[in-house]
Amino acid sequence: MEEYWIVSPQGALEIYYLEDGKYVLQHNYMLQGDQEEEDYNADQEIHLRAFPHITMTLGEIFEDID
Numbered sequence: 001m002e003e004y005w006i007v008s009p010q011g012a013l014e015i016y017y018l019e020d021g022k023y024v025l026q027h028n029y030m031l032q033g034d035q036e037e038e039d040y041n042a043d044q045e046i047h048l049r050a051f052p053h054i055t056m057t058l059g060e061i062f063e064d065i066d
Contacts, residue, residue: 001018002017002018002049002050003015003016003017003018003048003049003050004016004023007061007062009065011030011031011033011062011065012028012029012030012031013027013028013029013030013031013046013058013061014027014028014029015027015028015046017049027046029041029044029046029058031058031059031061031062033058033059033062041058042057042058042059043057043058043059044057044058045057046058046061
C-alpha cells in the first residue's frame, strides 16, 4: 500500500506515503467548514496518489459526520 489515510470524526485528515519502507506524513488537514471563518477549507480538493484522477473535497469527506 503506497498511502494510507487517518480520518477522525473530529474533522482531521492525515495522509501518509510509503517512502523507503516507512510511512511519512505528507498532508495534514483540519476541516474548517464555516464559510464565515478566515481559514475555511471545505472546498480543498484531495487527490489519491495512486489514482490522481479521483478527487474529493474535505467537505465531502466529512459530509455526514456530526
